[in-house]
Amino acid sequence: MKVASAFRWTAAAAIITAMLASAVSFRADAQSEYMRDRMPYDAFDRLPKTDIEVPGGIIHVALAPGDFMLSREKLLDWIRMSARAVTTYYGRFPVNSLRLLLVPVDGGRIRGGTTWGYRGAAIRIPLGRDSTEDILRRDWVMVHEMVHTALPDMPDRYAWLSEGLAVYIEPVARVQAGDLSAREIWQAMMRDMPKGLPQAGDQGLDNTGTWGRKYWGGAMFCLLADIEIRKASDNRLGLQDAMRGVLAAGGNHEQGWPIERILATADKAVGVDVLTRLHNEMGSKPVTPDLASLWRDLGLKRVGEDLEFDDTAPLATIRKAITAPPVR
């Protein structure tokens, strides 16, 4: 969830931080070396590692001392499945080399995650030692953190872009890889996207650091951008192609780029200036899209607890293209 660099450590969702804090305080002595604010690169490099080969790179996996209920092989399967979703979306793994540290903590769930880039791409996941295979199969955190590795580091005020991309791309990538159903993610978007709408006093995405604006405001920006790129390209290209363009230009989390360069590079890959233009509109002032008509145009109809797809809606083909497995 968090993206951290050498000089700052982004506090993300307060609830996650609180969960982390409680996880850290338990067996604090055993874990302190591995749960400090920064990535424990030196301690990591001393641990035994298993290398996983992925298209475009290698993931070096280390487990901090302690026991997991699941075998090492099951944990590696979870990492492979997550990497496959990210690779499906980006066409390659975002970095040539990733250090991935799993730290056993109390409980049976994934307790958040942090991604660093300053001494080489690194992810740390505090993982409940009682976590089951089923918990891991349904987990989103690993894919979310891996998506962070695909975006250059930026100043804190643009965290909405890195979190928004991670929140938006994670489920889309998992649907494209066959790990989730499209119905589930559109249902979740309809439920959660309103959390990203500006509240009273909002000064645009760049100047409003609330949880809702950072995570769901950013995701809303990404959905709008995806739709606009597809409208402008006769539905041939989308946000996926734009973000692949950033990777192709050498941009990933080990680099620090200004937001303007990231957006311009992504725009260039799809031949339209959608991202730059949307940022100009939504960065410095509150913009409230009409979500009800957006869902209607995409052909999403809520029927009680269920969701119905209307394939005759004007943006239905765009909705389908967003989650379709890429041809390359």
Ligand SMILES: [Zn+2]
């Ligand atoms: Zn995140």
